[in-house]
Amino acid sequence: MSAGPVLAGPDGRIPDMSAQRRKGGEVMAPIRVGLLGCGVVGTEVVRQLQTQADDLTQRVGAPLELVGIAVRRAKRIPEKAAELGVPESLFTTDSAELVTRGCDVVVEVIGGIEPARSLILSAMEHGASVVSANKALLAEDGATLYAAAEKHGVDLYYEAAVAGAIPLLRPLRESMVGDQVHRVLGIVNGTTNFILSRMHETGAGFTEALEEASALGYAEADPSADVEGFDAAAKAAILASLAFHSRVTAADVYREGITEVSAADVASARDMNSVIKLLAICELSPDGSTIGVRVHPAMIPRSHPLAGVGDAFNAVFVEAEAAGQVMFYGRGAGGGPTASAVLGDLVAVARHKVVGGRGPGESAYAQLAVRPMGETITRYYICLDVAEKPGVLAQVAAAFAEHGVSIQTVRQHGHADDATLVVVTHRAPDSALAATVAHLRTMDAVRAVASVMRVEGDLES
Numbered sequence: 001m002s003a004g005p006v007l008a009g010p011d012g013r014i015p016d017m018s019a020q021r022r023k024g025g026e027v028m029a030p031i032r033v034g035l036l037g038c039g040v041v042g043t044e045v046v047r048q049l050q051t052q053a054d055d056l057t058q059r060v061g062a063p064l065e066l067v068g069i070a071v072r073r074a075k076r077i078p079e080k081a082a083e084l085g086v087p088e089s090l091f092t093t094d095s096a097e098l099v100t101r102g103c104d105v106v107v108e109v110i111g112g113i114e115p116a117r118s119l120i121l122s123a124m125e126h127g128a129s130v131v132s133a134n135k136a137l138l139a140e141d142g143a144t145l146y147a148a149a150e151k152h153g154v155d156l157y158y159e160a161a162v163a164g165a166i167p168l169l170r171p172l173r174e175s176m177v178g179d180q181v182h183r184v185l186g187i188v189n190g191t192t193n194f195i196l197s198r199m200h201e202t203g204a205g206f207t208e209a210l211e212e213a214s215a216l217g218y219a220e221a222d223p224s225a226d227v228e229g230f231d232a233a234a235k236a237a238i239l240a241s242l243a244f245h246s247r248v249t250a251a252d253v254y255r256e257g258i259t260e261v262s263a264a265d266v267a268s269a270r271d272m273n274s275v276i277k278l279l280a281i282c283e284l285s286p287d288g289s290t291i292g293v294r295v296h297p298a299m300i301p302r303s304h305p306l307a308g309v310g311d312a313f314n315a316v317f318v319e320a321e322a323a324g325q326v327m328f329y330g331r332g333a334g335g336g337p338t339a340s341a342v343l344g345d346l347v348a349v350a351r352h353k354v355v356g357g358r359g360p361g362e363s364a365y366a367q368l369a370v371r372p373m374g375e376t377i378t379r380y381y382i383c384l385d386v387a388e389k390p391g392v393l394a395q396v397a398a399a400f401a402e403h404g405v406s407i408q409t410v411r412q413h414g415h416a417d418d419a420t421l422v423v424v425t426h427r428a429p430d431s432a433l434a435a436t437v438a439h440l441r442t443m444d445a446v447r448a449v450a451s452v453m454r455v456e457g458d459l460e461s
């Protein structure tokens, strides 16, 4: 056991304990781990710490000792302790005290901004490296966390914050850091991918599919974070920050969720041999001076590699100058997969405590500006309810032309009072496409703009 809390010196730095921990190659002291949160992810972290204890000791070079588990509700402690086969005394509702107990590593799987941020900062001040799965916090105030890690000479790892089990952040932070990334594109929210997959495959309704995703532990504590795209936007901000070495926050990300995606949109997508996915897209401008970061539903052709990514799986393409295209695929949500990423980080930072050294700090040195969504070049699918009268098609085409938007295909479904026009455009600035839609909404010939969605890849006409 280590002897009481390790506190920062006058320079704010924590003394390097690695020498005291080893003596003549012998493992001297366990790595003290404090766990904040024991919900879907935290529970699996405890399970994996128990079942893999011996292997983890080998990999770290010292045993990992769980010194406390903080939760919010005291009444759930007896049940949790019994479920995990650990003493109730290991649990506490005083998370602020746990982080001052001299932990070597604090694992934060509470979620949200506060008290998670204050707890992480206090943990670092008391000498702990931090492993977190908290994308909301990293995307809102990663700069403060990085600065504190730097000041106190500790690690900040957060692989689980983006794409669950998939090793994606460390490749971006380390393996690909010598390359020039141009684009990161993918599916980074398991809940919405699960919902959209169910709607496509079984015709399930939105609400029913969301309930299933929540029951499976995929959704956030407040599932509107998933379905309104906030979770994916936070992940996109983290990905863009790492890929382009710039500080991008969630507020910089253009965001639309999937709540407006209807059964009719799913049917239209099927008619065009395509599927609807919630995409996160981070792009460097061709001249390398700005970045675009966006999250929105998009129609993609069935032939697109992301079209086959079903259930709560995530998949991300990274396009880089020298590496070309690299694809990451795996389980993006759920307790077990997420705990796998947490444990990977835990081993890495615990090893640093044993042998010395630290992982990478913040890579925000390029500081590229994030360009407004209106300047992004996109394509739209637009579904219009129109009265089938002579001249309607010409009036609709004129509205597109007025805004400089070229039409790729138009298809008419139904007739008379039931006519629908499905228009797919060529690529144009998003502002021109949005202005076209606003114009269409004012036209007598158009009874309603039933649906608007962006398109990635070439749809079949």
Ligand SMILES: NC(=O)C1=CN([C@@H]2O[C@H](COP(=O)(O)OP(=O)(O)OC[C@H]3O[C@@H](n4cnc5c(N)ncnc54)[C@H](OP(=O)(O)O)[C@@H]3O)[C@@H](O)[C@H]2O)C=CC1
Binding pocket: 036, 037, 038, 039, 040, 041, 042, 070, 071, 072, 073, 074, 076, 093, 095, 108, 109, 110, 111, 112, 115, 133, 134, 135, 136, 160, 161, 164, 217, 218, 219, 220, 221, 332, 333, 334, 335, 338
């Ligand atoms: N679920 C998933 O698939 C994934 C989740 N994540 C992230 O992991 C984190 C945790 O998610 P998840 O496990 O699903 O969340 P849960 O809601 O299942 O668990 C949250 C845990 O934190 C505890 N908690 C909440 N507030 C406090 C507090 N003030 N002090 C101490 N403990 C507190 C809760 O206590 P109590 O038990 O008493 O309620 C609970 O044990 C989030 O940041 C999430 O975004 C990342 C990737 C995937």
Ligand SMILES: N[C@@H](CC=O)C(=O)O
Binding pocket: 161, 162, 163, 164, 188, 189, 190, 191, 192, 218, 219, 220, 226, 231, 332, 333, 334
């Ligand atoms: N709610 C998130 C959980 C993992 O980050 C998701 O559905 O992807």
